[in-house]
Amino acid sequence: MLAPFQIAYQTYGTLNEDRSNAVLICHALTGDQHVGNPHPVTGKPGWWLPILGPGKIIDTERYFVICSNVVGGCLGSTGPANINPATGKPYGIDLPIITIPDMVRAQAMLVDHLGIDQLFAVIGGSMGGMQVLEWASSYADRVFCAMPIATGARHSSQNIAFHEVGRQAVMADPDWCGGRYIEQGKKPKKGLAVARMAAHITYLSEPALHRKFGRNLQDRDNLTFGFDADFQIESYLRHQGMSFVDRFDANSYLYMTRAMDYFDLAADHGGRLADAFSGTKTRFCVVSFTSDWLFPTEESRNIVHALNAAGASVSFVEIETDRGHDAFLLEEPEFYGAMRGFINAAAKARGLTTI
Amino acid sequence: MLAPFQIAYQTYGTLNEDRSNAVLICHALTGDQHVGNPHPVTGKPGWWLPILGPGKIIDTERYFVICSNVVGGCLGSTGPANINPATGKPYGIDLPIITIPDMVRAQAMLVDHLGIDQLFAVIGGSMGGMQVLEWASSYADRVFCAMPIATGARHSSQNIAFHEVGRQAVMADPDWCGGRYIEQGKKPKKGLAVARMAAHITYLSEPALHRKFGRNLQDRDNLTFGFDADFQIESYLRHQGMSFVDRFDANSYLYMTRAMDYFDLAADHGGRLADAFSGTKTRFCVVSFTSDWLFPTEESRNIVHALNAAGASVSFVEIETDRGHDAFLLEEPEFYGAMRGFINAAAKARGLTTI
Known part of the structure; x- marks a missing residue:
């Protein structure tokens, strides 16, 4: 058990009088709560800024948007880099393992704290999508509509394999110091960079890599x-690895990857995924991308089949794109169109709009 | 320039009187010359034993089979672990970069040494397949028939990316010592193990991983x-990583991956792959496997198109299997059937059999 713990979050827009316009955005593995404002470390714009803001798809003039750093994270919520009150030292890997249900439980406490009974929408991609599914399963009455994007109800063997490579890369770095690197004034930069490089390949598609880099050389003809x-692909990957270590805690990376590996919503419900959603009144829109080989469309289809079997209201959109898993973070007009349509229709059904 | 250098090789069967029955087998990235006999380090059976031997597809009662360790390797041919005569110390990364054409040139010198003018067949998968293509291009008259399997005429951006992750994992290990670990009495075991783990995922298909491991636990229900x-997939991968470091040299791994990355047969012929084979009289059989995502069928198809454009005699077989890239090393009846058919027909055309 982890107590006390802290949750860092951002909000955008204003909660309406009957507290019915709240949208919870769940971030991905190495994401954070800075969905609509510049990142405090990198200075980069909010990671979903193209769809979040006044007049945008998630319209901050209409909705009250919440995004919190997951428990176990490293941007303000309690994680392995925080001080363990029992020892006065950073938790390191003494922090209990965090699961997707733990993350969602913590978010539910935040939503309670904000005085919100039912969220209008819960939206997220990848690990964020796992949280959306967990919300819709464990807190069905508190979710009016749900949008799990580029995700799965469980991590596949290949996904676990890639995460395990990343963890081993971190733990192989002597500067990891058995997880106690903060006390030693060190940082397992090289190991974490290798982990990020390997993971990054899985976020892109082969065609996207080919289009972007092909066999282009850094120094042409030489x-x-x-x-x-x-x-160029080598120098791009090295840059991805090196810039990642400046903004992310290595132990947090271990905890986040483990949370995804452990997630298995069907197993939590006697092995039948449909039972995770029985009696649900939540409206679902499930989204996948054709070239996403980390969470292939098949995974989304499994979710849709389970939702159908549970008698849920569900729409399913497979977006044609060659940009791989990362497509959910990129400007994809067809994806944006589907999102806008789903959210607007749900808002109308919820009485949040007269249009 | 690398001189002098040594080539370690194995032969099986007997060279016939007119020296027309020689088959050269080219090994893959971490393979070796022990194709038909137990491995001297691991004691495991020859890596292509199911197809090599008396009465088998590559019939050692009929053919004289040669397999040599590539230059830059670590099983007897000159590589980074060998002593640099100029310094009296191991080459380390002072060894010149080895290319696929270099490997093939060294093999051609071995074939000269054995007094063989024309090879009956050159066969190999993956990096071995690249050597087959290079043989057929640079020594067309010396190759009666060629079988490039599960390979490509160049390494894709994604392939380079995975290799770069592996190299960075090795070089991030402080025991790599800037490549001079032998002199320091060290071995970058952890880094090389991580490199192997990442690579190993690319040799298998997602369905094969799912079928073999799924989300099975080491300790059931716990x-x-x-x-x-x-x-189970985690412990399997860790085992793959750890056992690899006992049999392979880390610097050799850097050289071998670099050789594959650099390979680009079309670029070596003015950008047009067909020009690499112009006027060829070699008979080709190109083989791919449906679930191979390291060298997808598309890569083989490019080779076939080029061979067609060059007016070559070529057959193309795509084998339906879910076992991924590694399928070329596994018992695949359809693959074996195609191989048997191609080799037997070529043997007849070459006058090596009366049947």
């Missing part, structure tokens, strides 16, 4: 015949 | 809620 980054 | 190997 192979160095050595182990420097000759190809 | 999650440890920690970072031990809870899932």
Whole structure:
């Protein structure tokens, strides 16, 4: 058990009088609560800024938007880098393992704290989508509509495999110090960078890599015949790895990947996914992307079949794109159109709009 | 330039009187010359034993089979672990970068040494397949028939990306010592194990992983809620990583991956792959596997199109299997059937059999 713990969150827009216009956005593995404002470390714009703001798809003039850093994270919510009150030292890997249901329980406490009984919408992609599914399952009455994007009801064997490579890369770094690197004034930068590089490949599709980099050289027409980054894809990946370590805690990365690996919503309901949603009145829109090989459309289809079997109201959109898993973070007009349509229709059904 | 250098090789069967029955087998990234005999380090049976031997597809009663360790390798041919005569110390990363054409040039010198003018067949999968293509291009008259399997005429951006992750994992290990670990009495075991784990995922297909491991636990019905190997896939991968470091040299791994990344047969021929094969009289059989996502069928199709454009005699077989890239090393009846048919027909055309 983890107590006390802290949840860092951002809100955008205003809660209406009957507290019915709240939208909860759940972030992905290495995401955070800064969905609509600049990142405090990198200074980059909010990670879902194209769809969040006044007049946008998630219209902050209409909705009260909440996004919290997950428990176990490293941007303000209690995580392995925080001080363990029992020892006066950072938790490190003494922090209990965090599960997706734990993350959602913590979010529910935040929603209670904000005085909100029912969320109008819960939306998220990837690990955020797992949280959406968990919300819709464990707190069905508190979710009017739900949008799980580019996600699955469980992590596949291949997904676990990639995460395990990343964890082993972190733990192989002597600067990881058995998880106690903060006390030692160190940081397992190289290991975490390798983990990020491997993971990053899984976020992109082969066609997208081919289109973006192909076999292009850093120095045109000149192979160095050595182990420097000759190809643009190499230097791109190295940059992804190195910039990641500045903004993310290595132990948090271990906890987040573990949370995803452990997630298995059907197993939590006697092995039948439909039972996770029985009697649900939530409206669902499930979204997948054709070139996403981390969470292929098949995973979304399994969710849709379970929702159908549970008699839920569900629409399913498969977006044609070659941008891979990361497509959910990118400007994809067809995706945005589906999102806008689903949210507007739900808002009308909820009485949040007269149009 | 690398001189002098040594080539370690195995042969099976007997060279016939007119020296026309020689088959050269080219090994893959971490393969070796021990294709038909037990591995000297691991004691495991020859890696292609199911197809090599008396009465088998590559019939050692009929053919004289040669398999040599590639230059840059670590099983007897000169590689980074060998002593640099100029310094009296192991080459480490002072060894010049080895390319696929270099490997093939060294093999051609071995074939010269054995007094063979034309090889009856050159066969290999993955990096071995790249060597087959290079043989057929640079020594067309010396290859009667060629079988490139599960390979490509160049490494894709995604392939380079995975190799770069592996190299960075090795080089991030402080025991790599800037490549001079042998002199320091060290071995970058952890880094090389992580590299192997990442690569190993790419050799298998998602369906194969799912079928073999799924989300099965090491200790049934018992999650440890920690970072031990809870899932069977985790412990399998860790084992793959750890056993690999006992039989393979880390610097060799850097050289081999680089050789594959650099390979681009079309680029070596003015950008048009067909020009690599112009005027060829070699008979080709190109093989791909449906679930191979490292060298997808598309790559083989590109080779076939180029061979067609060059007016070559080529057959193309796509084998339906869910076992991924590794299928070329596994018992696949349809693949074996195609191989048997192609080799027997070529043997007849070459006058090696009366049947």
